[in-house]
Amino acid sequence: MSQFEKKLAExxxxxxxxPAPAANYVPYVQAGDMLFVSGQIAKEGDTLLTGKLGDDLDVADGAKAARACAIALLAQVKAACGGDLDRLVRVVKLTGFVNSTADFTQQPAVINGASDFIGEALGDAGKHARAAVSAxxxxxGVAVEIDGVFQIK
Structure with missing residues (x-):
């Protein structure tokens, strides 16, 4: 078990x-030591985490959805690394899309659900640049989708 997976287990x-791609694209592309992971939607098990922030979901619901996206992102990184998550050097950037009403302005607080999880799980390797935007x-109908750029060895 990798050092990162030990922390995740804790x-x-x-x-x-x-997760398999939902359309005609690949889940990730590696270019040199950079890994670009396609957008991962909010899902727990077989259940989609749906809804609109500022309407039927609050920030805590959105943060939970963002955390689920982060878990799916790490699953893609592990797959890209042949099952060895210790090949992950760092998270470079996350871009979070929040399904929200026109007057909702707390997208950063929603995407903190992913950033906080990544930081706790990966320590310094989890420090990343980020964007959080409304959609x-x-x-x-998912609440959140996040894509990511990772450095691997």
């Missing part, structure tokens, strides 16, 4: 199998 998290809708 946090009560086991990475799932990397009028997301695939399948």
């Amino acid at each position: 946090m009560g998290v086991t990475l799932p199998e990397a 009028p809708s997301l695939p399948f």
Whole structure:
């Protein structure tokens, strides 16, 4: 078990199998030591975490959805690294999309659900640049989608 997976286990998290793409794209692309992971939608098990922030979801609901996206991102990184998450050097950047109403302005607080989780799980390797933006809708009505850029060895 990798050092990162040991920390995840301490946090009560086991990475799932990397989700398959939902359309005509690949889940990740490696260019040199950079790994670009396609957007991961908010899902726990087989249940999509749907809804709109500022309407039927609050910031805590959104942060939970963002955390689920972060877990899926790490599952994709593990798959890209042949099952060895210790090949992860650092998280470079996350871009979070929040399904929200036009007057909702707390997108950063929602995406903190992913950033806080990544930071706790990965320590210094989890420190990353980030964007958190609003979207009028997301695939399948999910609350959050996040993509990421990672450095691997």
